[in-house]
Amino acid sequence: MFIEQYPLSSAQPLTEAYIHRTDERVESLFGYHSEQEQDWIRRMKRLEHTAASRADAVALAETLRAYNTRFGASPEMIASIGAIAEGAPVIVGGQQAGLWSGPIMVVHKAVSIIGAAKWASELLGRTVVPVFWIAGEDHDWDEANHTYVMSGNHELRKLGVQRPEGARTSVSRTTIDEETWRSLLAELDQALPHAEFKPAMMEQLTAAAERASTLSELFAAILTLLFGKEGLVLLDADEPSVRKLESPMFRRLIEHNDDLEQAYISTAERVKSFGYEPQADVVPASANLFVFQAAKGNERTLLHKLEGKFRDRKGTSVWTMDELLHLADHEPWQLSNNVLTRPLMQDYLLPVLGTVLGPGEIAYWSLTGEAFRRLDMEMPIVVPRMSFTLVEGTIAKHMAKYDLTFEDVRLRFEERKQRWLMEQDKHAIDERFAAVKQSFNDLYGPILALAASVQAGLAPLGETNHRKIVEQIEYLETKTKDAHNKQYEASTRQLDRIASSLWPAGKPQERVLNMTAYWNRYGFTWLERLLEAPFDRTGGHRIVYL
Structure with missing residues (x-):
């Protein structure tokens, strides 16, 4: 295997400024920096001093054990969960579920989480657990319901599944029947070329689908297949048992909602004053929380504020603060975070040493630092996700034949x-x-x-x-x-x-192609190559020749 570094810009100016430390003002939005070893030590001490303010570690571990066991958790995963029960810090990163795991950048994120946890374990001399946060509460079906594979005649083919009839609820609450799974498996089998590892791969994916009733569950089953031996722990944000643990934090998010709103607005203005465009919508009078409306088939509804009450966008459904607090205390699974409150909830639920984020995520996390402080919390270390381009042997030979570099392919x-x-x-x-x-x-x-x-x-x-x-x-x-x-x-x-x-x-490989193209041809060898790549605390892009 040969790995070559390549300076691929993220097209996010604020993220680039954070990674390369070219703007002190941007660094002040975060607090820590992933490149500074001393910051990792400081963050670890902070976690030790604030353990009592987070969700109970033993209860969290019990929930994680029950969830991961459903998908055939490996001994290494069970050991990781045991370490969480004993207070081990975690490296966490997440993504919405996607069909057959979605674009291959999902794999890159998992590899980065695992690499960061191993590196931090060596630095601190203690176990640091990798955790993948499945954003199952998201209701953007059109983002989750498809993937792209390269067919036998080397044409890009889109595979997808229509949303079942019903309310616009979360991906984790949208059920897929057995007949649809069989159809999706047949479509994938037909689209992929015949290769050495295809029969075994299809058998394992069929078994994964048999464990799943939703895209989120299929996603979890596939991540278990890919990363079980690495001890990667999976967490679905929309699991009722997880929501139960989050109950106290939902109460805080509701009680301090106006204060948090002002924190997001003031930080967005600050980001603008630095010359950057905020990457998340900071809307005045937004509660930055969702409610699942049971009477409407668990439709996920964004909350807005007006005259001391919470309401949907059209004002057809209204909640008082007391009613939302009742949900937080007794039915927390009916509440859900948005992109600005999820970082706070994640830090309450888990002892987060570092969070692995993609370029866009880093940009919108920059808006949350003041919100953390308003709740007497602290943003964890932001760790840029590593990215890769996989170059198959035949492709490398053709590039040499036509004297093409990766730069040529990307730009001209x-x-x-x-x-x-x-x-x-x-x-x-x-x-x-x-x-x-x-x-x-x-x-x-x-x-x-x-x-x-x-x-x-x-x-x-x-x-x-x-x-x-x-x-x-x-x-x-x-x-x-x-x-x-x-x-x-x-x-x-x-x-x-x-x-x-x-x-x-015309897009980066990681944002389009699904990992089955490589599993089909190389088994797990391609994945082993990514896991062997040295971890880089500042992310970066690597070209991996298979």
Whole structure:
């Protein structure tokens, strides 16, 4: 295996400023920095002093053990949960569930969480547990319901599942029936090319689907298959047993809601004053909490505030503070966080040493520092997620053949492709047709002028005639080029395969392709390569040659 570092910018200016420490004002939004070893030690001491203010570790471990066992938890996962019961700190990162695990950046996040936990364990001389937070409370079905795979003919294919009939509730509360699972498995089997590890993979994915009644449960079962030996603990934010543990924190979020609102608004203004655009909507009068309305099929409803009460956007449903506090105390599973309150809830539920975040997440977490302080809490260490581009052996050979770098594929692929085709043109097609068109224009100009001098009305006719003749020359030019390029169809396919593998649909590989493409061909070897990559506290991008 060969790994090459590549400076891939995140396109998030605030995140880049945090990672590379180019703006002290941005650092002040966070408090700690992942690159500073001393900050990890300071954060650990803080966790030890504030243990009593968080959810009970033993009760949390019991909940995690019951949940993870449902998906065939490995001995290593059970050991990790045991460490949590004894007060071990955690590295946590999360993602909404996706079909067949969603885009491969989900795997990158899990690898980063595991790498950070191992590194921190060595630094601190104690067990640090990796935890994956499944954002099952999210109701964005269109984001969770699909994935992309590369078919046998190297075409990008979208696989998806329609939302079942019913209310717009969370992904973890949206049930998928057995017939739909069978259809999804058949679709995946048909889309992927036949390869060495396909039968075993399909068998394991079938078993995972049999354990699942929702996309979140399938997601958990797949992560268990991939990372069980690494001791990665899974937590679904929408599990009723988890919500029960969160009850006291929901009460605080409701009681201090106005104070938190002002904290988010003031921080957003501060971010703007630094010259950055806030990456999460900070809306005045937003409670930054959701309610699941049982009377409406558990529809997930964002709460807004007006005249001392909480209401839905249209004002058709209204709650008093006492009614919400009653839910917090007695039915906390009917409440849910948004992107700005989830960091607070996560820090209450878990002893978070560090949180692994992607570029966009880092940008919106910058809005939460003051909210943490208002509740006498402290933002954990923000750890940038590592990212990878996987390069298969055949792709690497083709890149060498056409003298292409990853930079070429990412920034100027079509230009390089056309240049290569032009270099194969021994007939100088472009130049010769250009010369013909120029000669025609030179010859036709005087004739057009002559006709117009005889009768002015002939000028438009002449112009039309001129345009038609040029169009015919260009038509023949196109056909000639097509005939020439057809001789290089195999090469064109190889070039296009490079782009579709490394930068599919004009986007980073990790944001499009699903991991089954690599599992299908390499078994778990590709994953082992990622887990072997050195952990980098500042994230960064690596090109991994398989």
